[in-house]
Amino acid sequence: MTFSDSGVKYFEGKVAVVTGGSRGIGKAVIDELIEKGARVVIGDILESLGNEVANAYNEKAGTKVAAFIRTDVSKYSDNKALFQFAETEFGGVDIAILSADDLEEGIFNVNTIGVIKGSKVALMHMAKRGGGSIVCIASTAGLYTVFDTSAYNASKHAVVGYVRSCSIMPAVCNVRVNAVCPSWVATDLLVGFTSSSTVDPLVEAMNAFPFVAMSDVVKGVFTFLYEESRNAEALMILSDGLQWNVPAPLPACFFSEECVNVQKRYFENAIPYSKKQLAEALERYNAEQQSFLDLS
Ligand SMILES: NC(=O)c1ccc[n+]([C@@H]2O[C@H](COP(=O)([O-])OP(=O)(O)OC[C@H]3O[C@@H](n4cnc5c(N)ncnc54)[C@H](O)[C@@H]3O)[C@@H](O)[C@H]2O)c1
Known part of the structure; x- marks a missing residue:
C-alpha cells in the first residue's frame, strides 16, 4: 500500500489518537487518516477549535469518526484520560501521532516530556490490543543545529534520541515508535517566531529558507504507518523530498x-x-x- 492509493480505506477499523491535532500538521494528518477510514481522537489544549474540528469531521462523514478531549500533553493524567477516552469512544487505540508543540515556557514539558508520557500511555493501550504504531513529530532541528534556536533544538534532539532508543519495542509488544523530522512548514506555529521581533535575524532566515509542503509531511507520517518494518527511525521531510536520517556510526x-x-x-x-x-x-x-x- 502506498500513499497515492487514494480512496482505499486502509485504516478502516483502526483508531488513532492525535495530540496537537486541533490545527497544523496534526490536523493535516487527521484529514488523511479519516479519508482512509480511521476514527480519530484529538487531544489538544485548544478546546473550542478542537471541538469544532471534530464536529466538522462527523458532519462530513454523517457518522461519528472523530472526538475531542481537552488534553495538556505535559500531564500524565491528561494523557491517560485521552487514551482512555479513545478506548471508551472507539474501542481501543492502534495509532498515536504525537504532534503538540509549545515554543514558550513549556517547550521541554510539551515537546519532549509530552512525547515520552504520550508514548508510555500509548504503549499500554496498544499492548492490550496486540500492537500499534507511534509517530512522533520531531524536526530537522532534532538532528542538526542549523539555527541557534537552542531550547527548541534540544527538545527535538531529545525526541529523536527517545525514538531511537525504542528499538526493542516491536519484540516486546509489537509497537513501533518512529520520528518524522520536517524542516520549516507553514503553520500557525511559526507565528510564535515571527511575532517575537521583526529584527530577529531568525525571522529573516526563516522567510528565506525553502519551506516543505504539508503534503510531504503527511506522506512521511504515512510512510511509517504503511511500512511495518520501520522502527526507531527518523525520516526527514525536506524541500527536495523525503530522506532517511541514519545515525552516526558507533x-x-x-x-x-x-x-x-x-x-x-x-x-x-x-x-x-x-x-x-x-x-x-x-x-x-x-x-x-x-x-x-x-x-x-
Ligand atoms: N511548523 C514547522 O515549521 C515545524 C517544523 C518541524 C517540526 N514541527 C513540529 O510539528 C509539530 C506540529 O507543529 P505545527 O507546525 O503543526 O504547529 P501548530 O502550532 O499548528 O500545532 C501545534 C498544536 O499543539 C497544540 N499544543 C500546544 N501545547 C499543547 C499541550 N500542552 N497539550 C496539547 N496540545 C498542545 C497547539 O494547541 C496546536 O494545536 C510540532 O511538534 C512541531 O515542533 C513543526
Whole structure:
C-alpha cells in the first residue's frame, strides 16, 4: 500500500489518537487518516477549535469518526484520560501521532516530556490490543543545529534520541515508535517566531529558507504507518523530498569483542525483562483505570 492509493480505506477499523491535532500538521494528518477510514481522537489544549474540528469531521462523514478531549500533553493524567477516552469512544487505540508543540515556557514539558508520557500511555493501550504504531513529530532541528534556536533544538534532539532508543519495542509488544523530522512548514506555529521581533535575524532566515509542503509531511507520517518494518527511525521531510536520517556510526571501540558480546547479551536479556516489566505495568495501569472508571 502506498500513499497515492487514494480512496482505499486502509485504516478502516483502526483508531488513532492525535495530540496537537486541533490545527497544523496534526490536523493535516487527521484529514488523511479519516479519508482512509480511521476514527480519530484529538487531544489538544485548544478546546473550542478542537471541538469544532471534530464536529466538522462527523458532519462530513454523517457518522461519528472523530472526538475531542481537552488534553495538556505535559500531564500524565491528561494523557491517560485521552487514551482512555479513545478506548471508551472507539474501542481501543492502534495509532498515536504525537504532534503538540509549545515554543514558550513549556517547550521541554510539551515537546519532549509530552512525547515520552504520550508514548508510555500509548504503549499500554496498544499492548492490550496486540500492537500499534507511534509517530512522533520531531524536526530537522532534532538532528542538526542549523539555527541557534537552542531550547527548541534540544527538545527535538531529545525526541529523536527517545525514538531511537525504542528499538526493542516491536519484540516486546509489537509497537513501533518512529520520528518524522520536517524542516520549516507553514503553520500557525511559526507565528510564535515571527511575532517575537521583526529584527530577529531568525525571522529573516526563516522567510528565506525553502519551506516543505504539508503534503510531504503527511506522506512521511504515512510512510511509517504503511511500512511495518520501520522502527526507531527518523525520516526527514525536506524541500527536495523525503530522506532517511541514519545515525552516526558507533565509535570503533564499541566494536571490540568484549563490547559486542555485552551488547548481544543485553538485548537477549532486555526483551524478556521488558516484557515482564510491561506486564506488571499493565496490571497496575488497568487497576488504576478501573478505579478511575468506578469513581467517574
Ligand atoms: N511548523 C514547522 O515549521 C515545524 C517544523 C518541524 C517540526 N514541527 C513540529 O510539528 C509539530 C506540529 O507543529 P505545527 O507546525 O503543526 O504547529 P501548530 O502550532 O499548528 O500545532 C501545534 C498544536 O499543539 C497544540 N499544543 C500546544 N501545547 C499543547 C499541550 N500542552 N497539550 C496539547 N496540545 C498542545 C497547539 O494547541 C496546536 O494545536 C510540532 O511538534 C512541531 O515542533 C513543526
